[in-house]
Amino acid sequence: MICMAGTGEQREAIRRGTPEYRRATVGMLFVGLAIFSCLYSTQALLPTLTEALGVSPSQAALTVSAATGALAVCVVPASILSEKFGRGRVLTISAAAATAMGFALPLSQSIGQMIALRAMQGVLIAGTPAVAMAWLSEEIDERDLPGAMGLYIAGNTVGGLMGRLVPAFVLEVASWRWALMVSGAVSFALAAAAWWMLPEQRNFRPKASIRPGAEIKAVARHLANPRLVALAACGFIGMGVFVSMYNFFGYRAIHDFGLPPALAGLTFVMYLSGTWSSARAGTFISRFGRGRVVLAGAALMLVGALIGASRHLGLTLAGLLVFTASFFAVHSTASGWVGQIAERDRAEASSLYVFSYYLGSSVLGALTGRAFEALPWAGFVGVLAGLLGVLTLVAGWLAHRERR
Numbered sequence: 001m002i003c004m005a006g007t008g009e010q011r012e013a014i015r016r017g018t019p020e021y022r023r024a025t026v027g028m029l030f031v032g033l034a035i036f037s038c039l040y041s042t043q044a045l046l047p048t049l050t051e052a053l054g055v056s057p058s059q060a061a062l063t064v065s066a067a068t069g070a071l072a073v074c075v076v077p078a079s080i081l082s083e084k085f086g087r088g089r090v091l092t093i094s095a096a097a098a099t100a101m102g103f104a105l106p107l108s109q110s111i112g113q114m115i116a117l118r119a120m121q122g123v124l125i126a127g128t129p130a131v132a133m134a135w136l137s138e139e140i141d142e143r144d145l146p147g148a149m150g151l152y153i154a155g156n157t158v159g160g161l162m163g164r165l166v167p168a169f170v171l172e173v174a175s176w177r178w179a180l181m182v183s184g185a186v187s188f189a190l191a192a193a194a195w196w197m198l199p200e201q202r203n204f205r206p207k208a209s210i211r212p213g214a215e216i217k218a219v220a221r222h223l224a225n226p227r228l229v230a231l232a233a234c235g236f237i238g239m240g241v242f243v244s245m246y247n248f249f250g251y252r253a254i255h256d257f258g259l260p261p262a263l264a265g266l267t268f269v270m271y272l273s274g275t276w277s278s279a280r281a282g283t284f285i286s287r288f289g290r291g292r293v294v295l296a297g298a299a300l301m302l303v304g305a306l307i308g309a310s311r312h313l314g315l316t317l318a319g320l321l322v323f324t325a326s327f328f329a330v331h332s333t334a335s336g337w338v339g340q341i342a343e344r345d346r347a348e349a350s351s352l353y354v355f356s357y358y359l360g361s362s363v364l365g366a367l368t369g370r371a372f373e374a375l376p377w378a379g380f381v382g383v384l385a386g387l388l389g390v391l392t393l394v395a396g397w398l399a400h401r402e403r404r
Helices: 019-039 043-053 057-085 087-107 111-125 129-139 145-170 176-197 212-223 226-255 261-288 290-307 313-341 346-374 377-403
Strands: 002-004 010-012
Touching (some): 019 111, 043 111, 043 145, 087 111, 129 145, 145 176, 145 261, 261 290, 261 313, 290 377, 346 377
């Protein structure tokens, strides 16, 4: 596949098996590790923050929702900037600045200060997710894109896992402040490694000027495409339910099953199932098609959530495993599908998906906190199951449209 570079010179897209492909995929892997490690650094600490700062579970959960909400609001402006200044530049600066902000979190003296700092961190993170997917769509040959996108999403899952496990383990020997400090240092080191590994972008063509009106029209064109809107809805609901489950499962593990905080934090090892399903997404797509993969993933998320309502720890963890693997299969497939459907203004299309994805995390993550406080665990899972029923219907429509 031949692409046009910004100088007008023809450049071949990066193919699998080349040194550039290895640098690109490993660099993006480090990007995912760094960003998602810092994005969810407070999630495993929510029960501890509730006790240490004297706040409710829903208030503690705002340390997650503030970051994802700010990310959602700023992801479109960040993608617009990348149209002028380049995907790679915006991506690496965003990763470095966001992870550096992590060193300020342990200095928080109240939940309000921490929420404010997390919102600022979300603003800085915003330059990475949509731009990363656009970078891959432009630089990687479309025949190798599903695999590269799957590896990037796999980095997201492992990064999310690190963001939970590192502070959870440090919490066993030190305070929550030191837990956040160590987590921030790990994230910053990974961002520096990503900056060093990523090859220079070859097929990016910068826009001569940034015209907000033109960018808004580009987003409006994408909103007129029902398939892109449906994929955005999948991101909103899927991520919202996923974050809600993990925001509050720690409380259940500690209070209902009697696990110590560090052992409760080990439940985030379930993220490794997402690493596997993300990396395998390309194979599933080649065999069954994108629509069927999204539909199967949505249905299995629902099944896993319902099993997670069990009063038995073993069954609950089995349900959480299915739920997690299925979510990442849906996300990996849907995020890559956006770039294939949008033949122009791909950065805006990707940012629309990412906006919906993290808006769901922020909005549903905050709203379901009220449900968690008001309902028993089975009732809380029932709320999540209702949302997943809607997700399955949307995924079914996408699968039907793909077969037409």
